[in-house]
Amino acid sequence: MLFLLPHPALAQDTDDAVIVVTGTRTPHPLEEALASTLVFTRADIEASGAQTLAELLEATPGVTVAPGYRGDVVTLRGLEPEHTLVLVDGRRLPGRVDGGLDLRRMTLADVEQVEIVKGPGSALYGSDAMGGVIHVTTRAPEAGLKADARAAVGTLPTADLSLGLDGGGARGRGRLSAELHHAGAVPAPDLPRTLFDATRQLDLHAQGAWTPGGLQLDASAGYLRQDDAGVDTNAAGAVFDRTTTTEQLSAAAGLGGTASRATWTVDGRWTLFHDIYAADQRGAKDGDAVQQTWAQLAELGAQADLSRGPHLLTVGVDGLAESLRSDRIDPDRARRLRGAPFAQDQWTLLERDDRRVLALAPAVRVDVDTRFGAAPSPRLALHSAPTEDLTLRLSGGRGFRAPDFKEQWLAFENTAAGYRVQGNPDLRPERSWGGDAELSWHPLDPLTLTASAYWTEIDDLITPTSVDVASGPLLFTYDNVAAARSRGVELGGAVALPAGLDLTLGWHLNDTLDREADRPLEGRARHQGTATAGWRWARTGLRATTRASLTSPRPYYLDDEVRYAPATALVDARLAWTSPAGPTLSLGVENLLGAGDAALNPVRPRELYAGLSGQLARQGDPR
Template sequence: MILPLVTAALLAGQPLDPQQPGNPAPAETPGISEPAPLPPAPPAPPEPEETDRRKQTVVTASRTERKLEDVVLATEVITRGQIEATGARDLGQLLQQHPGVELVHTFRGTGLRLQGMDPEYVLILVDGERVSGRVGTTLDLGRFSLRDVERVEIVKGPAAALYGADAIGGVVNLITRRVQRPLEASARGSFGMLLEGDVRAHAGTKQGPFEVRVGGGYRTRDPYDWQPTDAATSGAGLRRFDGDLALAWSPDDDSRLWLRGQYNRRDENAVDLNPSGAVLDRRQRQEQFDVSLGGRKQLPSDTSLLVRGHFGLFREQLLQDQRGSRALDDYSQNITRLYEGVVQADHRLGNHALTGGVELLGERLTSARLEESPVARLRGGAFVQDEWDVALSSDAAGPRLKVAPGFRFDLDSQFGGAPSPRLALKLDPSPALTVRASVGLGFRPPSFQELYLRFSNQGVGYIVAGNRELSPERSAAVNVGVDWRPPLDGWLFSASGFHTRLTNLINITAGGTPNPDNPVTFSYENVARAYTQGVELNGRIRLPVRSTYLDLGYMLLDAKDLTRDRPLEGRARHRVNAQLSTRYRPLNLEATVRGSWVSGRPYYLGTEGGMANVIGYGDDSSVWAPSYFDLEAQVSYALKGGFEVFVNGYNLLNAGDQQFNPRPPRGVLGGVQWEY
C-alpha cells in the first residue's frame, strides 16, 4: 500500500508550469551497548597499506562477496577515505581524475566512458541495483551524491555474463554505508565560488539486531559561462535535494533483511542560444524515487540465498521559453518506471564457488515525444558462474589458478533471446605476481528513444524519428592484465590491454542540413562497425616520507569507426593521471593533489556526423578539440571533538571551453566536517 501512495504523490507533485516559465523553482558487528554517553569517534585510521587493501571485501566482479585479492576480474576500489580526501561532491567529480575513465559532458548531463565505450554501454548500480532514468543514452553522474557512499567499485570490460545488457563496457557499483556502532552521526558543509553550497548530514543507530540510518543533503550552484560575449551559458545552475532511509534486521549472523528508500530532486536553469539567434531560457527538473526490499540467508552446506526486489521511478521535465516570442516555447515530461527482481544462490562445493540466479527487469516509459506512449519492455535473465580453484601445487606459496566460466541468457520481450558467455582466469605464479584474462560476448538492445522517438524542432529545421526495425548491438571483447607487487611496502604496478569489437552499432543518419523551410529528418540505423582497443598502465609508490603515496596512470586508446574508416568521435588517444596524497599526523594535516592531461579529441560536424548538424554546421568538416591539463587539490586539518576543516580547489588550471569541454571553471571552496 505504501508504494502506490508514494508513487502517486511523486507524480502529482507540482510540475514546471509551461505557462509561467519565469516562476522560480522551489529550493531542493557491534553488539548491544549500555545506554551510556558515547565518546566521540576516534580519528580515522591511516589509509591501509597496499597489502591490507587486497583484504577488503568487494562484490561487483562476482555478484557475491570476495576478497579483493581473490576476484578473478580486476576490480578498482575508491574507498570512503579517498572520497573524503578528494573533496568530490558527486560521482562525476570523483571520477573526473580516475585513471582510465573519460567523462562525456552534454547539456543533459555528464556521462561515463570506460575503455572507450560510450555511456550507454556502461552499467551504473547502487548496491547492485540498476538506476532508472537515462536521458537519451546518458545516466547523469551529477545525480549521484556521495553522502552515503562507503566505496565505489569499478570493473572495466565486458560484464554481460553476470549483468546482461548495458554492461558491455563495464560496471560502476556504488556501495552505501552501513551502521557499525550503537550511535553515529556526521555533518558536512562547504561554500565556495559560483555561490556553490553543499550541506549534508546523516545519523544512524545499531541496537541489537536492528539498524536504522537516515540522511539528507542540499547542494546549490550558480550557472557559469565560458563565452560571456553571447547570451548563452555554458553550464547550468543547480539545486539538488536528496534524502534516504535504511532499515535492517539481523536476528543472527546468518540472516539479514533490509528496506531502503531514497528520493532526490535536481533543478537546473540555463540559457541556450538557438542557431537562428533565438535566446531560450531552459529549466529542467529531474526527480528520482527508489525503494528496495531484500534479504539474505546463510543456509546449511555452505549455501547462501539472496532475494531482492526494487522499484524505481524517474520523472524529467524540460521547459524551454523563447525570450520575446512563443514560437519556440516547448515543454516535455518523461516518466520512466523500473521494476527489478533478483533471486540468487551461492554455493561452495569443494574447490568450486558456484553463483547462479534469475533476474527479471521491466521498463515503462511515458512521453509525449514518442510515436506511441507509453511503451514497455520486459526482460528475463538466467545466469551462472563457477569460480574453480585449480590445484597446481601443494605448497601454499606455490602457483595458484582460478578459472571462472560464466554464462547468461536473456529473453527480451521485443528482441528475443541473447546469450552472453564469458571465460575468465586468474593466475598467481608467485605471491608477487597476478595475471588475469577474460573473453566474453555481450549485447545491447535499442533504447526506447532509438525505437520510438518522434521529435520536431521547426525553429531550427529538423525532425528526429525512431526506427522500429533496429537490431541489438553485439560485442566481443578480450581483456588481459598483470599486477606486480615488488618487495617494497605499499608499491604496486599493473598493466592491462583490451580489445572490444562492436557490430550493428546504432548510428544517427540524416539526408541534409537543418532548414526551417524544409526540415531534415534524422533517424537511427544499424550501420556501423567499430572497435576500441588500448593499454592501461598504473603504478602506486610509497615515498620515503611517511604516509605519502604517488599514483601514476597512463591510457592509450585506439577507437575506430570501421564503417567510415575514421576515429570514433570524442575519444582522447592519450590520458595521463597522477595523484599525490600525504598525511602528517603530528599536525593532523592531510593533503591530496590530483592532476591529468588529456590529449586532443576528434569531432565531426557534417551531415555524416549525425546530430552535430543541430549546432549549426552543414558540411563534412572535422575538428580536434585541444588537449588540456586538469588539476585539483584539497588540504584538511583535523580538530578535536571529531571536527575537520578543509579547503578544496578544483580545475585550478581553468581547463574548459564552450563547445567541447563545458565543465565548471576554476573554483575554490572551504568547509567543515564533523564525525561522531
C-alpha cells in the first residue's frame, strides 16, 4: 500500500513500473526520481476507499488535512496551505479561498494517479510551490468500448455515484464521466451550529486523445458544481444560515510530438471559477450578506526535452493570466500577467549496467509578474544509487509565493465589530530557502527502509498588521513582516509478509518556529505516526486494508491563551471482495474510534459504508 508512505513507494501491488513526472517535469520510473516522491496509483486509491483527495491524504506523514475557512485544506511539512501547489494534469487548480484550496471538491472516481513531491518546487512550477507540489493525473481514455460504475452509501448519511464510458481505437479515443456526491450536515454538540456542512456535488468530465501523423493531441473539458449549507454562530449569540454555491468550468488542450532525440509539448488551459456566499441571520437583517466571486485563470505553456549523451535538457516557458472580480476587493476587479522561462539539466555523471548511479540536476526559473516584478528560483538536486539496494537523494532550492488578490486589494469593514481591513498593493513575494535529504535502503527483497530530513526558512511572510488611525474603526492591512522555520525528520519502513500480508509504518517529527513571536506555528503537531496493514487472499478475491494515524497535541493561540487540541488517533478499515464475474463489493468504516474535538480538532464522526463497483468491456477495433 502506498497511501501512508513518507517516502517513495515502498510496496507495490503490481509488477508494472510506476512512472512519475512531477519532480522533473519529465517522465521516468519512480526509482529514478530526483526528488522524494510519494505516489498513489489507481490501485491504491481504490484500496483506500477514499472518495475525495482530502480523504486520501488525511493519514499521510508530512501531510496535514484540516478544516479551513471553506472546506478541507492541505499543508506539507508544517507550512501554510498557500505554500502547497495543487496541479491537475499539469495545470494549477484555481479557487483558493483564504489561501487554501478545498480538496473535498476533488473527487477520485476519474483520477489515475496522485504524486506528492515535498520540498521547494518553485524552480519548475513557480509560485505557491514553496512547500511542495500535489499533482493529480486524471484517467486517460482507453481503446475499445468500456463502461464502469460505482455506487456507495454511508451512515452519516453519504451517497456517491460515478459513471464512466470509454470508446475508440488506437488512433483516437474518448472518455465521458459523471460523479454525484452527497453528504449530510454534522451538527455541533450542544450548539446551534454545524461542524460540517451538508454538501451536494456534481462533476462532469469529457476527455479525448488523437494521434494524427505521429503527433499526440489531447483535449478535455469539465464542469463542477458544489452546494454547501451550514449554520454558524458568533460571539454575540447570533445564528446564521449559510449557503455556498461553487461552480467551475474548465477546458484544456495539448499537442506533443518527437523529433530526433527531442520531445516537445504545447498546451493551454482555461478555468472559470464562480462562488456565491450567502448568510441569513435568524431574527434580524444586520448580519445578512451575499458575496460573489468570479475568477478566471488562463495558462499557456511550451516545453522541449532534448537528450544528448549523458544530458537531458529541459527548457520551456509558462504564461499565466489571472483575473478576479469580487464584492470584497477594491477596485472590484483585479488582473495580472505572469511569464516564466525555466530550464533544467538532468546530467547522468555515472552509469553502470544501464542503471543510473550518479546524477545531478540544476534547474532555474524566473517568474516575471506585472504586480511584483521578477522572482528567480534556482534548485540543485542530486541522485546517487551506488548499489541497487541503496539510493540517496539531496536537493536544495529557492521558493516563492506571490501575494494573492485578497492580500493586495481586500476592502472589508465589520461595523458591528468595529474594524476594517484594507489590502496592500505594495506587497513583496514571500521567499524561502529549503533543503531535503533522503536515504532509501532495500536490505532484503520484501523490505524497504527510508529516512529523510528537511529544513525550510521563509522570509517576508505576509501577515495581517494593525495601522494607527486618528479616528474611526480599527484598521488592519497586510505587510511582509514575519519569518518562520519548519524542519523535521521522516522515517518509514515497509515489508511484504507471507500469506498475502503487507505492513507499512511511518513517523514524522516536525519542529516549527514563528520567529517573530518565538513560538511554534499554530496548529502543527510535533509528532505523527502512521501505519497501514493489508491482506489479500488472491484465490477468493478478498482484500482487507486498515490504516491508522496518530498525531500529538497541537497548539492554538486564542486571546493570548495557549490551548492544545488533544492527541488524535484516526483509524479506517475496509474489506473488499471481487467476484469471479468482475464486480467488487466493499464494506468499511471511517474514523473507527470516533476521534475528534469539536472546538479545536473537528473530525467527521464514525461512518459505516458499503459500495459496489464494476465494469463492462468489449475489445474495440485497434485501427
